[in-house]
Amino acid sequence: MASCCETEAAAVTTEAYLAGAAVREARELVAELCRHFYAPGWVTGTGGSITVKVNDPAVPLADRLIVMSPSGVQKERMVAADMYVFSADGKVLSEPAAKPWPNKPPKCTDCAPLFMKAYQMRGAGAVIHSHGIETCIASMLDPGAKEFRMTHMEMLKAIKGHGYRDELVIPIIENTPYEYELTDSLSEAIAAYPKATAVLVRNHGIFVWGDSWISAKTQAESYHYLLDAAIKLYQLGIDWTTPEHGPVNRAKRSRSILNPGIPNECHAAEPLKCVVLDIEGTTTPISFVTDVMFPYARDNVRKHLTSTFYSEETKEDIKLLRVQIEDDLRNGIPGAVPVPPDEAGKEEVINSLVANVESMIEADWKVTSLKQLQGHIWRTGFEREEIHGVIFEDVPEALKNWNSRNIKKQKRNQELF
Numbered sequence: 265m266a267s268c269c270e271t272e273a274a275a276v277t278t279e280a281y282l283a284g285a286a287v288r289e290a291r292e293l294v295a296e297l298c299r300h301f302y303a304p305g306w307v308t309g310t311g312g313s314i315t316v317k318v319n320d321p322a323v324p325l326a327d328r329l330i331v332m333s334p335s336g337v338q339k340e341r342m343v344a345a346d347m348y349v350f351s352a353d354g355k356v357l358s359e360p361a362a363k364p365w366p367n368k369p370p371k372c373t374d375c376a377p378l379f380m381k382a383y384q385m386r387g388a389g390a391v392i393h394s395h396g397i398e399t400c401i402a403s404m405l406d407p408g409a410k411e412f413r414m415t416h417m418e419m420l421k422a423i424k425g426h427g428y429r430d431e432l433v434i435p436i437i438e439n440t441p442y443e444y445e446l447t448d449s450l451s452e453a454i455a456a457y458p459k460a461t462a463v464l465v466r467n468h469g470i471f472v473w474g475d476s477w478i479s480a481k482t483q484a485e486s487y488h489y490l491l492d493a494a495i496k497l498y499q500l501g502i503d504w505t506t507p508e509h510g511p512v513n514r515a516k517r518s519r520s521i522l523n524p525g526i527p528n529e530c531h532a533a534e535p536l537k538c539v540v541l542d543i544e545g546t547t548t549p550i551s552f553v554t555d556v557m558f559p560y561a562r563d564n565v566r567k568h569l570t571s572t573f574y575s576e577e578t579k580e581d582i583k584l585l586r587v588q589i590e591d592d593l594r595n596g597i598p599g600a601v602p603v604p605p606d607e608a609g610k611e612e613v614i615n616s617l618v619a620n621v622e623s624m625i626e627a628d629w630k631v632t633s634l635k636q637l638q639g640h641i642w643r644t645g646f647e648r649e650e651i652h653g654v655i656f657e658d659v660p661e662a663l664k665n666w667n668s669r670n671i672k673k674q675k676r677n678q679e680l681f
């Protein structure tokens with residue numbers, strides 16, 4: 265004799281039940297959600313997919329029929345008759361009629377095996393698969409991340425089991441060429457994250473489930489909001505994973521040096537080993553270089569050459585400058601003037617060198633001889649404390665932080681320090 269549950273499960277698969285109000289309403293609902301989710305870009309380009317369980321309080325949730333959107337269709341044009349109906353154990357009970365060319369023959373969504381995992385493993389009442397661009401990009405912020413984390417956002421309250429101060433953790437699985445190939449990794453993520461009501465698929469989108477279609481929709485909206493916020497905070501250099509959410513552009517730069525990429529490296533697959541630093545615009549404002557360093561070099565050429573004229577270093581600098589100036593004279597570069605031989609005397613040589621260097625600086629001449637001389641002038645300036653280095657206010661903190669973690673620092677093109 266069949267048990268009462270077997271009887272109920274069989275009753276929902278009859279033609280009469282399939283044609284009844286409960287199934288019709290579920291079909292209409294999925295069609296409506298398809299149309300609705302088209303506008304925010306969750307299901308454009310035939311991407312994304314939606315499923316709900318038929319709402320029939322007389323039938324236990326586990327036995328309720330399942331309605332799913334079809335595959336490869338224009339979601340904004342969906343109507344109730346376009347839907348597939350499945351038994352609770354995943355057998356197709358009803359499929360849509362074929363449509364004339366250029367429509368493709370009907371096919372159920374490739375997400376069906378994935379949806380079934382959310383139904384079977386979580387007792388879901390509905391599942392939404394979105395290709396919303398924010399879900400895709402948020403999964404790409406750190407290519408090695410296995411999770412997306414966020415806290416202290418009001419919209420967290422819309423996620424089941426979460427309050428404002430709770431930490432949201434969304435597992436991230438890697439995309440595959442075909443949607444059905446995600447089934448194993450999705451079910452592993454569902455099993456590994458019992459509190460999760462969503463799984464991100466990298467470079468692809470998100471699967472969100474809830475006890476009912478309202479819960480799935482509300483949470484999906486919140487996930488899209490939070491992921492969009494994370495992308496914007498990433499662009500601002502703000503850390504969305506900590507309660508404080510980090511500094512907002514304190515140093516008037518687009519990003520903090522401590523958080524040049526992923527905040528707190530909380531998503532990094534590998535711990536940070538080395539940081540390569542530039543100076544101009546990274547540790548030091550560009551304005552310091554343009555407004556202080558270059559003018560200092562220009563104003564101190566004569567003084568530097570006069571005080572160091574007989575040093576080996578300056579002799580080398582002058583040798584290099586002579587070669588460059590001869591070359592410039594040969595090429596008719598404006599501002600280049602002949603440098604007399606050493607026998608003409610120190611003052612004569614310096615006068616012509618100063619004239620040449622000034623016109624090189626004026627023309628922003630990027631040549632080694634000039635850069636080398638400027639470097640030596642700046643060094644003297646720093647040693648005599650006539651110029652003082654400027655660094656952004658978060659640089660000492662960043663260096664201390666990296667030092668304490670034994671992370672090597674490297675100035676671009678130079679040695680580790």
Ligand SMILES: CSCCC(=O)C(=O)COP(=O)(O)O
Pocket residue numbers: 309310311312313333334335336337372373374375393443
């Ligand atoms: C451009 S959509 C690629 C397939 C996909 O990822 C998706 O979500 C839609 O699959 P379906 O089989 O429902 O069309």
Ligand SMILES: [Zn+2]
Pocket residue numbers: 311312393395443468469
């Ligand atoms: Zn998809």
